[in-house]
Amino acid sequence: MAAPALAFRSVTAGYRNRSVLDGVDFAIAEGEFVSVIGPNGSGKSTMLRTATGLIRPGQGSVELFGREVSSLKPRERASLIGVVPQKLESPMAFTVGEIVMFGRSGARGRWGIPDPKDADAAERAMIYTNVLELKGRLFNELSAGEQQRAALAMALAQEPRIIMLDESIAHLDINHAQEVLRILMSINREERITVLLVSHDLNLAAQVADRMLLLDGGHLVANGSPGEVVREELLSSVYGCELRVRQDPYGGHPVVGGTLDTVTRRQGGRKRLHVIGGGGSGIELFRRLLIEGYEVTAGVLNRLDSDAEAARALDIPCALEQPFSPVGQAAYEEARLMVEEADGVVVGPVPFGTGNVVNLELASLALGAGKPVWIASGIAGRDYTPAREAERRAELLRSAGALEWPGLPQLISLILREADGPEA
Amino acid sequence: MEVCRPIPVVTAHKRVKALGLLLSIPLLLALSLLLGPSGIGFPDTATVSGQAILSLRLGRFFMGLLAGAALSASGTVFQAILRNPLAEPYVLGVSGGAGLGAALSILVGGTLFGAVGLPVAAFLFAILTLLAVYGIASQGGGAPSVYSLILSGVIVSAICSSFIMFLVSTADIAGMHTVVWWMLGNLQPASAESLLVSLLFIAPAIGALWLLAPALNVLTLGREMAHYQGLDAGLVTMSSLLLATLLAATAVSMGGMIGFVGLVVPHVMRALFGPDHRWLVPASAIGGGAFLVLCDAIARSLMPPVEIPVGVVTALCGGPFFLVILRRKMANAWIS
Structure with missing residues (x-):
């Protein structure tokens, strides 16, 4: 059996003297589309940072495609994982083309002169994310939706085998959020790129994912299909509020709603x-x-x-x-x-x-x-x-x-x- | 509907601008040799005094070129790493430390500082200050954050300034005058050797920063993004901050605290050449050098036989000129 794309083995991790993740244990197979949900402060972002080697686990180990993350050279790491942040901020006036080309930093030579292979990868990424015609525009002048697509293009230009998104669709409107998710689903299906989507939007997360991970207080409390994770009692107790779950009449996936109406x-x-x-x-x-x-x-x-x-x-x-x-x-x-x-x-x-x-x-x-x-x-x-x-x-x-x-x-x-x- | 704007920085234009920048150097050399407090005109090399004047003017030209390049390249890097348009070479306390070293050397002097000479004392104190700033900022382990670096730089600077003010306030008139004049900046190199020593520090440091240019580009997106793009972000940050501080320390110890160059020239070069550090680092170095040489030429010929401190001229003459460029090209320079 092939090594999992990402495996956490009893990982405990955190910042300085504060532990955030506690004994987290899971494995994601290559080609899976997994979403991670959990309340604020449950450790989702910490999990993503640990997975990318930004934080070293205090205990346990994190493996990417069978290799310990901390043992990877920065360039090898960048060829395996691409990360789309919540919001990409470029204080300087780089164009979309230049920003996407940053995704090749790990791949190209020390002097940073892109060769045709780099240009091809960047162009392919821009075509996938539909930002090719924005190539010459200044990144800062784009709309939020266009910026997130450009950020996704930068991550795709790395030609990673797993792509991680940290609340990357959180402040997009429903149209742009769906567009980004559609791109993700298509690269997941066609290029077999593993996707790890951290999201607060329980419904989108349940709709797109093959599998869901639910974090609560640094513990992994559920790991299964959307139907297994998006359950009324489980989510109500984890999020600390009354929630209702019903089935979407079209897709059959679970849909979560609050109970503000009762108030x-x-x-x-x-x-x-x-x-x-x-x-x-x-x-x-x-x-x-x-x-x-x-x-x-x-x-x-x-x-x-x-x-x-x-x-x-x-x-x-x-x-x-x-x-x-x-x-x-x-x-x-x-x-x-x-x-x-x-x-x-x-x-x-x-x-x-x-x-x-x-x-x-x-x-x-x-x-x-x-x-x-x-x-x-x-x-x-x-x-x-x-x-x-x-x-x-x-x-x-x-x-x-x-x-x-x-x-x-x-x-x-x-x-x-x-x-x-x-x-x- | 959004209006599609043309590509803002065209490479062909950049080449023309770069050529113009390079050509300004020999023109400025000629200008520097013609101007001076002893009068306008090329010194008569047949006389001993003429030869002396020529060598003085040559020395100042090269010192201005080096110090300007060092300060401007350093400012460019600080602005990129700290992601802050107000960052300048002295932000990590280099000027305070160097000033304290210089004041001690001038006022306390004696066997300890007198022996090593003013530039060495200034340089050593600048480096000590830097180490103190890093030490304070790195409390708790790991690479210090941008904010803790800036904050501890400000604190250490303030402490150094207090010491300088204390020293100056207890000094006699002559000593006070010397310290103040040193701080205002003076580009006359002590000797050909000191010029050579500064070249040996400055040229490799700028070269190394140029090599780091692609990494600096990615670092403008923040350290976390740079990590995801396959950089050892902590290592690149620390090494480029150290190199930039080394540049500033060398410039300050040789020429005093010349302001404005390291803050504004990088902005202007970014407006002209765009934010790509592969262009920006060399352009800033050349532009900063040329600018300082020009300011120095003005400083020593405006009110002969009195020399105006070059630090006064940099801001007075450069300010309005750069304001015009920045107003027209701001979108290219910095957006936040």
Whole structure:
């Protein structure tokens, strides 16, 4: 079997003392069209830089066509990989022809005088990318779409066996983005050039690729066909938001959509949720619920607690107790009234002690009144009461119908399902 | 609809311009030999004083040619590598270091600096400054980024300037005058030997930069792109910055801090010849040399018997002329 075009073998890589990629392991066969997706900061660009030898892996190895990348001479490397950047910037007034000819830097002699073979390669690349008639124009005077085609021509002029694109179509309009992708698909099919496309556009990535790699927090979390990778639960949890996937009626490939419609739909009759937080566990919860369009109340919290401070900053009504004091009668009564007004109760990932375990009583009241309750999972690990009272109460809540949520995206979809349930 | 513009730089035109540039050198040689504070006219070689004047004028011609070429080629390279139109030969602190070395040599003098002579002291301090700048910029390992280089260059320059000001402020009138005059620039070589030494530094450095021209072209797209195009980008960056700084240090230690040449001549040459460094490096060297020789000829004949510092003339006479060229040809010179 031929060596893979690109292989990452348990690669850990990053910058200075910050590791970005962690144990990434995959192989791409020659002639494949692979797209790489993942949220911002998931390590896509770092992966591309590691693949091109710009960053050396801390652990593991990167191989191009069976050869260790770091062992390649710069010129050999350039004859194997071409890279199209997000945006090519030429501060000086080079023409398109000159820029494309830069792609021959690695191939031609030291003095840089192009021979007919270089001119042929550059011309072929310009024909492929449809920039031949722009040859004499200044690169800087081209439109964004033309510039990206010229950048692609420069990479193709290297006559590489694998071409990598780093968000190269990110700021092109749909027409120009499709044009670039069409060029890529045709060189992939006709010249068997392997393509690695890093993209934020999940739909384009799914549409053009044979295979997709999904990165999250520096880990490779999925590696498979678009159908295997573009799945609702997987993408929703990786991107941390509710996403929907359906099949494209024409191509049959998966199509991803957001759920902004649910936010606007809720604007009419806003739901109110009461949050039981504390110790900083509620901050992200407050923010997220507000963004999703809910009214939020909170408590009982101790004054000066970071959640209490956040609630004050976000104008969230909050039942408050003195600092470092157990929850007293007055504050509890205030919180109970809030729960009565609320449409549901969310219990955050709060550590419970004897002082605040009484807050769980509020959740029982809500359940008793027929309102939904969502409890953050893993309460046993946060139970600091002597008699494991929090754990016991949570167990009772669960048996009475409270739902557990492992993370914010799941919580949001549970809440949505609850709200949509009767309608659907 | 976009209007299709013709190819902006035609090679045939470039050849004509290059020929014109080369032909200006013998004309300027003749001019240099005719002009001087001792009066206009070719010195009478029959007399001893005439021979002395001729040799002085010849020396200045060659020094101007060398220093101008060095500064201008150096500026061209700095602008390309730092991708910054404001970059000039002194951006990495060379002038500050050389100035400090010169001031120490003039004011403190004594056994330490007096023995090696002013140009050597200036050169050594320029190189020390450069090493300090690289050292600061490379903290954390790896090739330093463009920004950390510029920033540490500015900081080290400022420190050197403070030292110079301290030295000058505590000096007597004569010493102060000497330092200020040195800094304004003076192209009279100390001896034929010093001229030869500067030639030995400057010519190979310009030659080496010319060899790096194709790599410099690709580096204008940024270090990451150059890496993808098959260059050892870090190595090319470091070696061309070192060569450019060596050029600047040599020029400063021989002729003082002559400004303007290294900043503006590269821009003008880029306007005339386009951004291709295979043309630009030699054109800048020749253009910078010719420009400095011309300025020097004006400087010493405008108000005889007083000489105006050449650094004053470079900006005063060159400025308006170059503004006209740059306004007409800016699109060719720099776009960002």
